[in-house]
Amino acid sequence: MxxxxxxxxxxxxxxxxxxxxxxxxxxxxxINLKTIVKNYQLMKDLAPHAEISAVLKADGYGFGASPVGKALRDAGCKTFFVAHLDEGIALRKTLQNEKIYILTGVLPGTENELIQHNLTPVLNHAGMYELWKTAGHLENRPLQCALHIDTGMHRLGFEMKDIPNARCFEGLSLEMVMSHLACSQIPGHPMNAQQLAAFQKVIPHFQRLQKSLSDTGGLFLNPEYHYDIIRPGLGFFGMHPQSLEGPNPFQxxxxxxxxxxxxxxxxxxxxxxxxxxxxxxxxxxxxxxxxxxxxxxxxxxxxxxxxxxxxxxxxxxxxxxxxxxxxxxxxxxxxxxxxxxxxxxxxxxxxxxxxxxxxxxxxxxxxxxxxxxxxxxxxx
The missing domain is CATH 2.40.37.10 (Lyase, Ornithine Decarboxylase; Chain A, domain 1)
Structure with missing residues (x-):
């Protein structure tokens, strides 16, 4: 050697x-928090007209959701996503005032925990809508939430045929409509264009809401994929956003x-x-x-x-x-x-x-x- x-x-x-x-x-x-913030700043430069949120699921991809979340908050990040409710409860101890979305949504028996910790569920099917609307009635107020529409990944989200317009969700305080790209790390994959076209068909029914489609890989697609809020995760931690093709833009x-x-x-x-x-x-x-x-x-x-x-x-x-x-x-x-x-x-x-x-x-x-x-x- x-x-x-x-x-x-x-x-x-x-x-x-x-x-x-x-x-x-x-x-x-x-773990270099200064470099994580530099990666965040690069994302902001790549999508200057969109808000850069932070996906800190699985304890911040193993790097520590709490210290990473605090560093990003101090750098200006205002919106965070985690996968499961327990992750949101843990992150709320550090981020007391920031927006935290729960991607898994609301499941039976979790309504009070979501409300108590001021966590916002992403609704993925009609059953979640009914649970959250009922919880709002008990609270005497419409509860905030986001809406996930499945544009072809077939993992989470409402089917497009079940989303004719926003009036279907009366009794809720809808803030955002979102979907998730299956192949954003492969820039030329035809699935990206197919999902974009599907998203474009449904969002006219939700004009007043924030729109979100892209993750880290989506930052490097055409700006029409960016919309109002981008949901990066792996890029903060210096992982390559595009299936290891070309030099990694992140540190x-x-x-x-x-x-x-x-x-x-x-x-x-x-x-x-x-x-x-x-x-x-x-x-x-x-x-x-x-x-x-x-x-x-x-x-x-x-x-x-x-x-x-x-x-x-x-x-x-x-x-x-x-x-x-x-x-x-x-x-x-x-x-x-x-x-x-x-x-x-x-x-x-x-x-x-x-x-x-x-x-x-x-x-x-x-x-x-x-x-x-x-x-x-x-x-x-």
Missing amino acids: RPLSKPLLNQNFSLSPKAVIPATEMGCLE NVLTLWGKIIQVRSVPKGETVGYGATFKTKRHSRLATLGIGFADGLSRDLSNQGHVFIGDFKAPILGRISMDYSVVDVSDVPESLCYPGSWVQLVNEHQTLDDLALSINTISRELSIHLGSRLYRMYEN
């Missing part, structure tokens, strides 16, 4: 997290660190890890990291991923186990590899997108599995 190429050698790789991490911690997520916000807990010398011909899937081809020096698939490091990276130690790459050997991973540090200076030293598993040169591409998945699947055992450090 040779040092990285010259351009990377000039990057002055960090050897440890920027803050002092408790000695008990085996892994650390270093990486994450460094994932793992701690070395043991270094050993192993003769040629010895096996490494469960299942003995790797056999050393030379006398090797191996480092065991205290981070594994319980922390979100996918087992699919076994025998093909690598980590960064200073300016050096070190390949992952053998199967990644629940709590540990093994890397080959034979060509890394011993001064950099000792119990208690740190390695980088994700950084600007090996992003979540890069890892996802190497194991045929998507970056969001990796990010939401970043485990609760990982120490989280937010850079403001």
Whole structure:
């Protein structure tokens, strides 16, 4: 294993997290809130005539909905979306005055929680309309909500034939009509134009409402997709918006660190890890990291991923186990590899997108599995 190429050698790789991490911690997520805000500003530049909201479902794609939401609020973001009610209740503790929509909508028995926490459901079918209208009658006021229309994704939303006009929703305080693009990350996909045309057919019946169609990928489609409010998610976190085609316009916000807990010398011909899937081809020096698939490091990276130690790459050997991973540090200076030293598993040169591409998945699947055992450090 040779040092990285010259351009990377000039990057002055960090050897440890920027803050002092408790000695008990085996892994650390270093999340740059300033860069998240920069990505937000880029979105505003891309769609200057639309409001940029923030989708922070699944605990902000695994990055932390509360700290990310606070940073975006302080940068001017006023509208937020989460998937489920419990996510909205948790986010309301941080965002006390901002608009929070619940994409799953209102389900039986959740009406009072939505009202109590001032959360706005996105209605997806007629049953939700009836529940929310009845709850409004009990409150003696029409309750605020948004309307989701299915334009072809067939996941959530009213069917178009059930949406003749806004008068069908008397007794509600409708604020927004929305749909969701199935293929926005593939700019030339014909589904985008089909869904836009379907949305254009129904929105004349809702002239006074805000309209919303685009997610992060939609930012890079024709401006006619933008409408009044855009609902980005992954772009805030530096993930590629268009299926890894071309350079990523967003900046990486994450460094994932793992701690070395043991270094050993192993003769040629010895096996490494469960299942003995790797056999050393030379006398090797191996480092065991205290981070594994319980922390979100996918087992699919076994025998093909690598980590960064200073300016050096070190390949992952053998199967990644629940709590540990093994890397080959034979060509890394011993001064950099000792119990208690740190390695980088994700950084600007090996992003979540890069890892996802190497194991045929998507970056969001990796990010939401970043485990609760990982120490989280937010850079403001």
